[in-house]
Amino acid sequence: MAREGNTRVDDEPVLEVVEVSKRFLGVTALDRVSFALRAGEVHGLVGENGAGKSTLIKVLTGVHQPDGGELRQSGRRVAFGTPIQAQQAGISTIYQEVNLVPLLSIAGNVHLGREPRTRWGLVDWSRMNATAGELLADYGIHEDVRRPLGELSVGGQQMVALARAISVDARVVIMDEPTSSLEPREVETLLAVIGRLHRQSIAVLYISHRMEELYRICDRVTVLRDGRRVHTGPLAELDRIELVSRMLGREVGDIREHGATSFGHDRHAAKEPLLRAENLSSPHRLAGVSVTVRPGEIVGLAGLLGSGRSETARAVVGALPLDGGTVLLAGKPVRRNNIGAAMRAGISMLAEDRKADGIIPTLSVRENIVLAALPRLSRFGVVSRARQDRIVRAFMTRLRIKAVSPDQKVAELSGGNQQKVLLARWLCTQPTVLLLDEPTRGIDVGAKAEVQALIEELAEEGLGVLLISSEMEELVDGADRVVVLRDGAVVGELVGDQVTEDNVLAAIAAVDEGNPDD
Incomplete structure (x- = not known):
């Protein structure tokens, strides 16, 4: 459920999007999207790949100009031609990838572009270091601020970026997957900082795929799908299964009546696995993921954006560094973190982004x-x-x-x-095993059907296939077995007649029959 004990959120929007549209080369990325961000609220923005989240952020921050509609700040129409103009208007953004200067000192990054000066116009290093140290201490960073930023962990750099963003007298802070690189202790510090922003009436637009975080800190949520806003409202009024169904465009139906962990008949169960990946672990990405693929079997990987689907496939083929786990092909270990070794062993991968x-x-x-x-x-x-x-x-x-x-x-x-x-x-x-990451994304209906038929044909010839798809129908119709991931961990496995849209959705949303809102 949403957090308790929130202070009052002002009804007057501090930032408003009104019927905003954006197109790229004839493709509509945003289609008349509207929503209002109120002072003092934490507003979640969610949606799958291609939903329009990134484009909306870039419109709000002056990277892109809208092709239709308008932005309003405190009731007045505004237009940001550059990100600097948006920042000067009090809109700060913290991106998933830290965009600071690693060779510059920590203090220099905090004050970048607004360094304190002496009366002779020189940089006042003493004052800059002192104020940076005081500011960062509030964010749990007790480092020598004279050190280069690049010597900090990725999480530490993220916290410096957060401190910098808030220190510029921000009225709106946009956070794009801010916890993706943070350790649990750093996540707690960040969420505490967000609570303080809330009490200071600073609006936070929070983009995340992590359900636990959304339900813990967000007052309201906006759901985008295919460039359109499909829902805005209090997050407390949506349980997880309803939120997931809106993101994926599926009816809730009677999902709660289906058990997401029960098993149907597995026609491949008697065969020894071709591929056995066990306890794959990578910091911030995978937490002990295990998956098997047998000869002639198509195993689907399901989950929302950021659940660990692509990371699992990349780990198996050696493209994602692992700090734990093993990969075996036909019972023989495959050298970890080595793409060439995986290919020589018989594992090949079709990546998600063909370009x-x-x-x-x-x-x-x-x-x-x-x-x-x-x-x-x-x-x-x-x-x-x-x-x-x-x-x-x-x-x-x-x-x-x-x-x-x-x-x-x-x-x-x-x-x-x-x-x-x-x-x-x-x-x-x-190959002996073929990993397919979104093999039909971005191609027309006819070509999609041909590719799907080819995948089935290859499996019938004995090839093991690991299939990742964001399209529920593709998984349900094409997979013999579906492994469901969330936050880098396996949360369910479905076989045979248990592979239904309702069951997959139930596993993604982690529906607990005793507490459906959990």
């Missing part, structure tokens, strides 16, 4: 497909063009990749065909 982590747009279809398989195709350091052609044409035919020729630039293909090229690249490596 950032996948296709190389300046290369041809052929070059993109054979890229991962070059070590296997080479002989004495020479790669046969004929062998390349045979493999490329075989995969282009099997995956029905539509291109003028293998030499066409991959950037000229449709999104669906680019995704197929990436699938072909990893299938070229002849």
